[in-house]
Amino acid sequence: MNNLQPDSLIRTPQGSPVISSVEIARDAATVWAVVGDFGGFAAFITALERIEMTGEGVGSLRKKFFKDGNLVVEQLNSRDEQARRMTWTTIYNTLGVGQLWAAMNVEALDANRSRATWSIIAEPATGGEEALPGFYSFVQGFADDAMSNVRTLLA
Secondary structure (H helix, E strand, O other), rough: OOOOOOOOOOOOOOOOOOOEEEEEEEOOOHHHHHHHHOOOOHHOOOOEEEEEEEEEOOEEEEEEEOOOEEEEEEEEEEEOOOOEEEEEEEEEEOEEEEEEEEOOOOOOEEEEEEEEEEEEEEOOOOOHHHHHHHHHHHHHHHHHHHHHHHHHHOO
C-alpha cells in the first residue's frame, strides 16, 4: 500500500498583521493602478532590480529579483478590481521569511483622496519567539518605505 498523503509547505501564517497605510491626494483608481499592479511593484520598491511574471490573474506567479541578490516568489491568491484589493502568498524566498500572506487595498476617501493599505502576516524562517521583534521591525520598515515611495510617486 502507498503511504503517501497530500501535503504542502505552504500554509497561512499566524500572528498579528503588520500594516502600512498612506493617504494620497489622488483618486482611488489612479492609486490602484500603481499598488494593484501585481507585476509592477518595482515602481515603488526601490530594492527591486526587476520582476518576472508567469501567467496572468489569480494563480499567477511573481518573481521579485532584488538588487542585493535576494529572490522572492509569490502567488496571487485573489483580486477584486471593483473593491480594489488583492492578496498573495510567498512560496519561496531567500530573505529569511518562513511564511507570508499579504493584502493590498485602496479605498476612496473622497473624489481626489484615497488610502492605500498593505497588510502582511508573516513568520520568520528561523529563530522562534526571540526572532520576532527584529523580524517584525524588518517587515514594518520594508512596507513603510514602499508605501512612502507610493505617496512620493503619486505626489
